[in-house]
Structures are given as structure tokens and as C-alpha cells.
Amino acid sequence: MTVRSTLSHKYIKRFYLARLISNFGSGMGPIALAFGILHLPRGSAKELGFVLGAQIVAMLCMLPFGGVIADKYGRLRICALSDIVGGAFLLVQVYFFTTGNVPVAALLFSQIGFGLMWGIFWPAFSGALPALLPEAELQQGNAINQFISNFALITGTAIGGYLISAFGSTAALFIDSITFIISGSLVISFRHLTPARAETGASMREDLREGWRVFSSYPWIVVTVAGFSFVVMVWAGAQDVLGPVISLKHFHGAKSWAIVITCESIGYVIGSILGLRIKVKYPMRFLTSLSLTLTIYLLVLSKPMALPAICLAAFFWGITLDLWGSMWGTAFQRTIPREALSRASAFDGMGTMLLRPVGLAIAAPLAGVFGISQTMLIFAGTSFVVIIILLMIPAVWRMELEPSFSENS
Numbered sequence: 001m002t003v004r005s006t007l008s009h010k011y012i013k014r015f016y017l018a019r020l021i022s023n024f025g026s027g028m029g030p031i032a033l034a035f036g037i038l039h040l041p042r043g044s045a046k047e048l049g050f051v052l053g054a055q056i057v058a059m060l061c062m063l064p065f066g067g068v069i070a071d072k073y074g075r076l077r078i079c080a081l082s083d084i085v086g087g088a089f090l091l092v093q094v095y096f097f098t099t100g101n102v103p104v105a106a107l108l109f110s111q112i113g114f115g116l117m118w119g120i121f122w123p124a125f126s127g128a129l130p131a132l133l134p135e136a137e138l139q140q141g142n143a144i145n146q147f148i149s150n151f152a153l154i155t156g157t158a159i160g161g162y163l164i165s166a167f168g169s170t171a172a173l174f175i176d177s178i179t180f181i182i183s184g185s186l187v188i189s190f191r192h193l194t195p196a197r198a199e200t201g202a203s204m205r206e207d208l209r210e211g212w213r214v215f216s217s218y219p220w221i222v223v224t225v226a227g228f229s230f231v232v233m234v235w236a237g238a239q240d241v242l243g244p245v246i247s248l249k250h251f252h253g254a255k256s257w258a259i260v261i262t263c264e265s266i267g268y269v270i271g272s273i274l275g276l277r278i279k280v281k282y283p284m285r286f287l288t289s290l291s292l293t294l295t296i297y298l299l300v301l302s303k304p305m306a307l308p309a310i311c312l313a314a315f316f317w318g319i320t321l322d323l324w325g326s327m328w329g330t331a332f333q334r335t336i337p338r339e340a341l342s343r344a345s346a347f348d349g350m351g352t353m354l355l356r357p358v359g360l361a362i363a364a365p366l367a368g369v370f371g372i373s374q375t376m377l378i379f380a381g382t383s384f385v386v387i388i389i390l391l392m393i394p395a396v397w398r399m400e401l402e403p404s405f406s407e408n409s
Contacts, residue, residue: 003276006140011190012132016148018186022083023149025179027156028163028172029090031261034244035254036169040102045364049241051107053357055115056236060350060357062119067346068207070124074195075342076131078124080188082117087180089113094177097170119349126345130333131194139330140276146326147272150318154265161258211343214336220399221332224284225351227390231294233355234379237363238298242372246304249372256307263311267318274319275326283327284399288390293320295384302376331399 007013037043037051070078093110096102133141160172216222247257280286297313304310336344359379366375390396 003140003144006133006137006144009133009137011193012141014186014190015128015132016145018183019145019149020152021179021186022183023152024156025176027153027158027261027265028160029176030240031157031160031244031254031258032164032169032172032176033093034240034257035164036097036102036173037107038244038248039169045241045245045367047104048244049237049360049364051104051111052236052240053360054108055111055118056353056357056360058112058115059119059122060353062116063123063346063350063353064208064211064343065204065346066120067123067211067343068204069120070127070342070346071207071340074191075124075127076187076194077191079121079128080184080186080191082121082124083180083184083187086114086117086121087177087184089117090173090177090180094170094174097168097173122349123342123346126329126333126348127194127338127341129329130338130341135334138333139279139326142326142329142333143272143275146275146322147269150265150268150272150322153268154262157258157262157265161255161262164254164258207343211340212347214340215344215347218335219395220284221335221348222351223393223395224288224328224390225348227288227386227396228291228352229355230386231291231383232352233359234298234382235294235359236356237359237366238301238376238379241360241363242367242375243301245367246301246372250304251307259307260310260314264314264318264321267315267320268322270315271319271322272326275323278323278327280327282398282400283331284396285391287320287324287327288387288396290320290323291387292384293317295380295387298376298380298383302373302380304373 007016033051034048037048038045040047066078066082089110092113093102093107096106129138129141129145160175163172163175243260244254244257247253247260251257293313293316297310297317300309300313332345332348333341363375366378370378
């Protein structure tokens with residue numbers, strides 16, 4: 001299969017355009033919010049961690065129900081609607097930033113609302129590409145999606161850093177909000193490709209139980225998700241909370257941190273290109289070993305070393321993250337029965353993100369007690385130990401992805 005053949009499928013170009021637009025805004029959003037909060041009269045790393053943590057908790061609470069909603073009402077329809085409503089929630093915080101008076105309650109309203117929509121979008125999105133592409137083209141389709149999304153993230157991050165430095169956070173936050181609404185409007189036009197499920201009479205509880213049964217029946221999935229939850233915890237605390245503070249203290253604030261995140265995003269693009277070509281017999285063994293790039297990234301931040309060294313470490317971690325996205329997504333989509341994909345994906349997302357709010361919540365307090373450098377070392381050590389433990393578990397080490405029928409023929 002070639003990229004051209006994958007792009008020849010009906011609706012796929014429109015789907016990728018939606019991802020391009022949405023991720024362009026997403027490249028701006030996290031940096032704009034971080035420095036918008038830190039530059040408030042009473043803004044602090046603790047407030048930033050609290051607001052971001054509230055968003056993740058809301059997402060985690062909604063995820064299991066999001067999977068049921070997506071399978072029941074149609075995955076592409078739910079993707080579109082959650083994007084549109086999520087963008088509307090973000091516009092609320094934009095309004096308050098334009099007034100100069102940004103109460104914590106307004107930030108919480110926007111971020112919790114967006115988190116709820118994110119919890120619906122994630123499991124719905126897991127079933128989007130399987131509805132648009134044949135199974136044999138899923139890895140290539142996932143890699144193309146990663147490439148387009150990551151190109152948009154790089155562009156959005158770079159432009160966002162300039163906008164924030166020149167005009168403040170409000171303009172970047174506004175663009176972020178609008179891109180979700182535009183993206184959702186594009187996707188809703190082909191919502192008929194994933195029609196609502198025929199009524200089965202099953203209750204919400206029964207649907208949740210079935211999703212958990214399918215998810216938990218694959219030990220390699222359960223173990224990897226549980227371990228990666230700790231990896232996400234330390235990554236979130238280090239990059240989302242302490243990273244901007246390090247940039248303010250040692251470098252040039254938003255400009256410098258935008259450069260770091262841009263380099264990470266460039267790593268995403270390289271990972272996408274690699275994902276188009278790499279065929280790995282033991283994907284979990286490969287991806288888990290590669291995750292040691294996070295340990296290196298956190299060690300470099302702990303000094304902190306010179307900005308180019310931080311950028312290089314972020315770049316290699318970006319490659320790792322993107323390969324996780326394309327290869328894990330392909331393995332998951334080819335393993336889980338199609339009719340239960342969103343419900344099982346909800347537990348994947350919930351497990352992966354379960355400890356993220358913990359990382360966001362503990363980063364600033366730990367830094368207050370031990371200092372930023374020592375906290376980064378604690379995070380680095382945690383990531384290293386978790387990765388080594390995962391590599392010692394047979395279900396992870398021996399997990400083998402069989403080639404699809406089309407690849408064999």
C-alpha cells in the first residue's frame with residue numbers, strides 16, 4: 001500500500017483536514033493557558049496544576065460513558081459534536097482573558113467542560129479510522145494521521161509562542177477554541193459512516209461491563225496501560241507544570257518553552273514517518289524499551305542543561321510518543337472486536353490517563369519541598385523503574401502482532 005492509495009478512500013482527506021485544523025489550535029492551547037495563568041496577578045504553578053488536573057479528572061470520569069455513547073450513537077457523529085461543544089467551552093475562558101479578570105471558577109468551568117467532551121471524543125475517535133480504511137491500511141492510516149496532526153502541532157506551537165510573546169495568551173486561546181469548532185463541523189458531514197448501533201436493550205451498566213470484559217481479556221493491554229499510567233504521571237508533572245517554571249527562571253519564558261515543545265512536535269513528525277515504514281514483530285517490547293527516552297528527557301531538565309540539549313531530548317521523546325500513538329493504535333484496533341472498540345478504548349484512555357492529574361497536582365508541592373531539580377530526578381527515577389518492570393513482564397515482552405490477511409497475500 002502507498003500513501004496515495006490510502007488517501008484515495010472517500011472522506012479520508014476531509015478527516016485529515018479536520019485533524020490538521022484541530023491540532024494547529026492544540027499546539028497553541030497548552031502553552032497559552034500555562035503562561036496565561038502564570039502571568040495573572042496571583043497566578044502560580046499550583047494554580048496551573050489545579051486547573052489542568054480538574055480537566056483530566058473530568059475526562060477520566062466521562063471516559064467509560066464516552067465509550068458507550070460513541071458505540072451507541074455513532075463514533076464520527078460523537079467525535080464531531082464533542083469537538084464543537086468542547087470548543088464552545090473554551091471560548092468561555094477566552095472571554096474572561098479579554099477582560100483581564102480571570103477567576104479560577106471561570107477556568108475550572110471551561111477546563112472541566114472541555115475535559116468532559118474530551119472524555120467522549122477519545123473513545124469515539126478510536127473507531128474513526130477503522131470506519132474509513134480497510135484493516136490492512138490501518139497502520140499506514142494511523143501514521144498519516146499522526147504525521148498531519150504533528151505537523152499542525154509544530155506549526156501551532158511555533159506560531160503560538162510568537163503570538164503569546166507579542167500579544168499575550170488571549171489570541172492563541174481564541175484560535176485554539178475556534179479550531180475545535182471548525183474541525184467538528186467538517187467531520188459531522190460524514191457522520192453516516194458510523195451509524196447508531198441497533199438497539200439491543202442493554203443498559204448503560206451492561207455496556208460498561210462488556211467494555212471492561214473485552215479490555216481486561218488481553219493481559220498485554222492491561223499491564224501496558226497500567227504501567228504507562230505512571231509514565232504519563234511523571235511526564236505531565238514535569239512538562240506541563242514544572243517545564244514552564246524552569247523556562248521562566250532559566251531561559252526566556254514562553255519563547256523558550258515554545259521552542260522545546262516545537263522540537264518535541266518535530267519528533268512527532270519523524271515518528272510519523274517512521275511509523276509508515278516500521279513493521280515490528282514485538283511492538284510492546286520495542287515501544288517500552290524506547291520509552292527510556294523520557295527518563296533521559298527528565299534528567300536533562302533536572303539540571304537544567306542548555307536549551308539545545310533540552311530540545312534534543314524532547315525531540316527523541318516526541319519520536320517515541322508518536323510511535324506509541326501509531327503502533328499502539330494499530331495493535332489495539334486489530335485486536336479488539338470492532339463492535340466493542342470504543343467501549344474498550346474508553347478503559348484504555350482512562351487507565352493511561354488515570355495518574356496524570358496526580359502528576360499535575362504533586363509537581364508544584366514536591367518542588368516546594370525538594371526543589372525543582374530534585375523533583376525532576378524523582379520523576380526520572382520513577383519512569384526508569386516502571387519501564388524496567390514492564391520489560392520484565394512476559395505479557396509485554398512476548399506480545400506479538402500477527403500480520404493481517406492482506407499483508408500476507
